[in-house]
Amino acid sequence: MKFLQIALGILTAIGGFVDIGDLVTNGLVGARYGMSLAWATVLGMIGIVLFAEMSGRVAAVTGRGTFDLVRERLGPRAGLANLIASFLVTALTFTAEIGGVALSLELATSVNYLLWVPLVGLLVWLVIWRVKFSLLENGAGLLGLALVVFGVALWKLHPDWGSLVHQAATAAKPPIENLPSYFYYAIALFGAAMTPYEVFFFSSGGVEEGWSKKDLMIERANVFIGFPLGALISLSIAACATIVLKPLGIQVDQLGQVGLPVAFALGKIGIAVALIGFIAATFGAALETGLSCGYSIAQYFGWQWGKFVKPREASRFHVSVLLTLLVAIGFVLTTTDPVKITEYSVVFSALALPLTYFPILVISNDPDYMGEKTNGRLMNGAATIFFIIITIASLAAIPLMIWTKAGQ
């Protein structure tokens, strides 16, 4: 039973790792820079592993979600500023995910994505309102495993593996590209792999499922096995784009282009599976970001939150999610390109990361909260080094955005 639970957790962590940010950014970067930025994805993966492990462990030991701790450590004033910044980034990601679901449905049906947006919004709300948390989490994660098709496509394309590895290992920037844009996209990939909502959702989800110290095994298996395997999907998306799109000089600015290599390698069946993966991954992430918006507000103010109580017992939580959803739908309906929204959302994610990472790093070291479950020496060393990396990425994000005119 325990084994099944762990296996299920790992599978959903793999399928849930990729969202619209990873799809777009990896496709875009692969087509433009080849595998030379793979290091940024790997770095982001290590970062999210550390961050999620700490906040998941804190949630399991104390029963507190991320924003409970942000407010406890930073107080109401800095906590409020932090809440506003993190909420805006998560709401922007939520908007991008909803746009992503609609774009995926357009690819599958040829019906304009704007017509899908209201329906997608309604479905997101219905699922958050009604569906069991475990079903919501596992369903989307398992269907998201369809994206493994990118790995299969990569294998079928018979790439020159040596060249791919060489590009990744030497971080060889294509000579025609300038250095600031190269680093701008490094930050974008870092933010795509290490999006703050993933941690809000992971830790609050632990509370939803009533994790205790006994469940630390499941938590660690999710993080240490599931997330790296999920990052492999990200890397195969980039590798597929490197092999098929880059030689053709295709600049990725549509979601459909990300799926082209799969169609090229595996034909109709492949593209059908990829589309299922797109829809599941973006829809799952829309649920997670939507819930995360509610979690963070409710945890700051101390309201009842969560799907483990009836909706009427967590009334403001559900109203917050609904209002955020309405704003997100409205934003997508302004016809702002969801792919563009995604490109900005991953960079803003990198910008906002230190705000929540720092309080979690402090608390996971605090024996008052954690008893004997504080960070080990290795964990703490790695987490501290990453705090420096995250801070540098955050400080560089906006200057690079302005300098490169968002990566041009």
Next chain:
Amino acid sequence: MTNKPPGRVIDLDLHLLDRQVVDRDGKFVCKVDDLEFERGENGALYVAKILVGPRARAQRVGGRIGVWIRSIAERLATEPMPTIDIASVIEIGSDVKVAASRDELDVDPLEDWVRDHIVSRVPGSRHASK
């Protein structure tokens, strides 16, 4: 330390302020937004009440935003500031547990208003999804 004052000594800033208050059924009630003190017979200060709500929080948010929150909250408020007697607190750990239920404490009228006027009218609001 022979004449140590009675009561438990904790670091209020680290261990009480901004903690989650949880009722006897495990429901989330509010945060410890601020505290009210009382002087004991021995002259020492004791925590008497947990202050709850935007008016309590505004002062600690401070600055112009704090003034702004406070003036709006005071204009909208119809009742005195909600409080929880420290005597009803049964445990202070990673959360603050109280012996009463959420409804008995009645410190968050807005949550109840939203529940009664908005959420309860939506079909399925009484449906436990666990």
